Amino acid sequence: MKLLIKNGRVIDPASRTDETLDILIDRGKITEVKDKIEDKDARVLEASRLVVAPGFIDMHTHLREPGQEYKETIKTGSRAAAKGGFTSIACMPNTQPVNDNRGTTEYILSQAKKSAVTNIFPIAAVSKEQKGKILTDMADIAEGGAVAFSDDGNPVANSQIMRRALEYSKIVDTPVIDHCEDKQLSEDGMMHEGYYSYLFGLKGIPSTSEEVMVSRNLSLARKAETPIHLAHISTKGSVEFIQQAKEKKIPVTAEVTPHHLFLTDASLKTYDPNLKVNPPLRSEEDVQSLMEGVKKGILDVFATDHAPHAFDEKDTEFDLAPFGINGLETAVSLILDRLVKKNLISISRFVQMISTTPASIFKLENKGNISPGADADLTILNLHKEITVDVNQFESKSRNSPFHGWKLRGAPVITIVGGKIVYSLQKH
Amino acid sequence: MPFNQKHLLGIEHLSPSEITTLLEAGESFLEISTREVKKVPIFRGKTIVNLFFEPSTRTRSSFELAAKRLSSDILNFSSQSSSVVKGESLKDTVRNLEAMNVDTLIIRHSCSGAPHYVTTFCQSHVINAGDGPHEHPTQALLDAFTIKQEKKKLENLKVVIVGDILHSRVARSNIFLLTKLGAHVVLVGPPSLVPVEFKKFGVDIDYNLDRALEKADVIMMLRIQSERQQKNYFPSIREYINLYSLNPKRYRRAKKDAIIMHPGPINRGVELSTDLADSAKSMILKQVEHGIAIRMAVLYLLMGGKEREIID
Numbered sequence: 001m002k003l004l005i006k007n008g009r010v011i012d013p014a015s016r017t018d019e020t021l022d023i024l025i026d027r028g029k030i031t032e033v034k035d036k037i038e039d040k041d042a043r044v045l046e047a048s049r050l051v052v053a054p055g056f057i058d059m060h061t062h063l064r065e066p067g068q069e070y071k072e073t074i075k076t077g078s079r080a081a082a083k084g085g086f087t088s089i090a091c092m093p094n095t096q097p098v099n100d101n102r103g104t105t106e107y108i109l110s111q112a113k114k115s116a117v118t119n120i121f122p123i124a125a126v127s128k129e130q131k132g133k134i135l136t137d138m139a140d141i142a143e144g145g146a147v148a149f150s151d152d153g154n155p156v157a158n159s160q161i162m163r164r165a166l167e168y169s170k171i172v173d174t175p176v177i178d179h180c181e182d183k184q185l186s187e188d189g190m191m192h193e194g195y196y197s198y199l200f201g202l203k204g205i206p207s208t209s210e211e212v213m214v215s216r217n218l219s220l221a222r223k224a225e226t227p228i229h230l231a232h233i234s235t236k237g238s239v240e241f242i243q244q245a246k247e248k249k250i251p252v253t254a255e256v257t258p259h260h261l262f263l264t265d266a267s268l269k270t271y272d273p274n275l276k277v278n279p280p281l282r283s284e285e286d287v288q289s290l291m292e293g294v295k296k297g298i299l300d301v302f303a304t305d306h307a308p309h310a311f312d313e314k315d316t317e318f319d320l321a322p323f324g325i326n327g328l329e330t331a332v333s334l335i336l337d338r339l340v341k342k343n344l345i346s347i348s349r350f351v352q353m354i355s356t357t358p359a360s361i362f363k364l365e366n367k368g369n370i371s372p373g374a375d376a377d378l379t380i381l382n383l384h385k386e387i388t389v390d391v392n393q394f395e396s397k398s399r400n401s402p403f404h405g406w407k408l409r410g411a412p413v414i415t416i417v418g419g420k421i422v423y424s425l426q427k428h
Numbered sequence: 429m430p431f432n433q434k435h436l437l438g439i440e441h442l443s444p445s446e447i448t449t450l451l452e453a454g455e456s457f458l459e460i461s462t463r464e465v466k467k468v469p470i471f472r473g474k475t476i477v478n479l480f481f482e483p484s485t486r487t488r489s490s491f492e493l494a495a496k497r498l499s500s501d502i503l504n505f506s507s508q509s510s511s512v513v514k515g516e517s518l519k520d521t522v523r524n525l526e527a528m529n530v531d532t533l534i535i536r537h538s539c540s541g542a543p544h545y546v547t548t549f550c551q552s553h554v555i556n557a558g559d560g561p562h563e564h565p566t567q568a569l570l571d572a573f574t575i576k577q578e579k580k581k582l583e584n585l586k587v588v589i590v591g592d593i594l595h596s597r598v599a600r601s602n603i604f605l606l607t608k609l610g611a612h613v614v615l616v617g618p619p620s621l622v623p624v625e626f627k628k629f630g631v632d633i634d635y636n637l638d639r640a641l642e643k644a645d646v647i648m649m650l651r652i653q654s655e656r657q658q659k660n661y662f663p664s665i666r667e668y669i670n671l672y673s674l675n676p677k678r679y680r681r682a683k684k685d686a687i688i689m690h691p692g693p694i695n696r697g698v699e700l701s702t703d704l705a706d707s708a709k710s711m712i713l714k715q716v717e718h719g720i721a722i723r724m725a726v727l728y729l730l731m732g733g734k735e736r737e738i739i740d
Binding site: 194195198199200201202203270271312315316317318319320 | 440517518519537538539540541542544545559560561562563594597600623625626628629
């Protein structure tokens with residue numbers, strides 16, 4: 001069955017397109033993109049007043065399967081992704097067991113084939129059991145389907161191991177992603193270290209715990225001449241280091257999450273465990289710097305760091321709650337409302353940061369663009385749609401969002417994966 | 429001055445007039461504890477729970493006696509001998525106790541914000557008896573009460589607080605209270621335990637105890653835990669004593685009538701020398717005595733006692 005999307009405002013940064021066009025889809029691929037397509041055999045999807053973008057790709061998701069299916073499964077996580085406007089999500093390896101071998105990678109992909117409504121791209125561990133001691137069989141795992149390597153929340157502490165990982169990753173030509181954190185410096189911290197951590201009596205995680213590792217990684221990437229992708233950048237100092245690195249042509253890309261852009265440490269006065277996240281919500285000054293980083297192109301990617309946790313795990317004393325914010329179903333509306341609507345960034349820049357660039361980092365040539373031959377993964381947005389975040393309506397198994405009750409303007413309304421409509425908001 | 433708070437979670441959110449109201453009520457209750465019959469029939473039939481998730485001598489006993497002297501029933505809950513050791517959550521523990529129709533919960537917990545969390549699901553009055561390194565409001569109130577008894581005022585007094593400021597809920601509550609009521613607070617300790625950001629609370633910081641003691645009216649010593657040394661906040665207890673212990677020689681730098689305070693428990697010979705701890709300038713046992721009056725005042729004002737009952 002062919003699908004014809006008519007009269008949408010097509011935004012495709014890869015081809016520098018921003019105009020009203022029709023898109024014809026056949027057998028999962030985009031076959032034609034031009035003004036006024038007619039095809040009697042195609043089902044027509046009217047998209048006037050809507051934005052049609054290449055499918056959004058979340059580079060940083062936690063799906064909890066295998067091992068912690070009570071928090072999220074590949075099925076529920078992918079449904080949350082589709083509702084949130086994502087056609088592809090990359091899942092971190094901190095499952096139980098850790099995705100540190102080809103078998104687990106293939107298991108995730110087989111589960112995805114059975115139950116996922118979006119594309120699932122596994123990210124495998126850099127080191128066995130994420131312990132930072134022995135490298136994983138990267139070539140074998142990449143052949144099994146991993147798109148990148150990361151030790152995620154147990155970042156590689158030993159600089160020699162990180163150097164080796166970066167050097168070795170040349171073989172597989174997939175990026176190494178690092179969660180930049182010196183665990184010695186963050187110790188058992190729970191929130192950003194500064195005025196508010198002293199005020200609230202919560203142990204702090206200093207900005208330096210991120211910045212020393214950003215600096216180390218940039219130095220190693222320069223030496224190894226290998227691309228590195230830095231996860232969820234949260235501090236002013238990190239933005240400065242990345243800016244300098246880019247000026248020196250060090251091959252680095254960096255991501256930022258909506259929660260780090262739209263919340264600060266001051267909000268923790270409620271001791272709401274839904275605000276407990278790592279890296280922590282930083283100061284107003286850091287947030288301003290992240291905004292500048294987005295505007296100036298120092299930060300490349302919007303990612304969610306979707307980290308679902310069961311209700312009871314977050315319904316507890318702040319100290320005892322696990323880190324993480326549920327992000328797939330709020331990210332797009334948050335960015336549309338807080339950045340695009342306010343003209344801080346253009347809609348094209350937004351699409352670039354959430355689709356074009358992630359596709360290029362993962363080397364997914366048939367994704368992240370709208371051109372004949374590309375996969376028919378599309379995200380359709382209504383920039384004027386008013387929504388109120390309601391965690392009780394989440395497709396995710398978990399509810400741990402600090403954005404519950406936020407009124408936002410702009411939302412994903414139709415999500416198309418491989419030519420199939422996997423999500424459609426009733427009144428879009 | 430009315431006191432319109434349901435809970436006492438900290439000092440930080442109280443106004444100066446609310447603090448003054450609590451301190452003045454404390455004066456009315458001080459006399460009751462010196463009577464032959466140390467009891468007033470204010471809260472007959474009310475039930476108060478001492479919910480302690482951390483060890484405590486002074487605070488728990490003080491709240492217990494305060495409740496009893498107001499004629500209420502008090503239940504002493506200690507986490508070590510409860511289903512908490514079986515893994516029962518704070519929320520379930522509190523909700524089960526509340527099902528027994530209690531009126532007030534007094535909570536001591538190692539997690540900052542635990543009493544705030546409890547108020548999100550319970551109906552009772554909640555009093556924070558110390559939450560992690562965050563606040564210990566009744567300690568600050570009894571400290572201020574003690575200073576006022578001795579110095580007749582708080583404004584413009586130089587109060588030097590010495591020790592592990594970073595991890596101290598007593599220091600935080602005292603900083604909030606004393607700065608709200610116009611005292612000049614100076615924090616002293618090794619830089620690792622006295623972050624410069626504390627200046628934003630309206631205090632001064634000095635790493636040199638000898639210098640800070642000049643013209644001090646009040647010297648508040650804090651307990652130093654050996655655990656801090658193990659985490660390298662300072663090199664050794666010996667070095668800490670050399671730099672930050674209050675001894676008679678150092679004490680002489682302060683004003684002649686300077687008083688010495690300590691929330692207890694004391695490490696004798698570490699932060700405070702024994703001769704000073706037991707000297708006439710030491711307010712340590714006065715603080716304990718005043719603690720009961722202040723806690724009676726807190727219970728009384730939160731639980732809505734009537735003015736005339738104190739006098740009866």
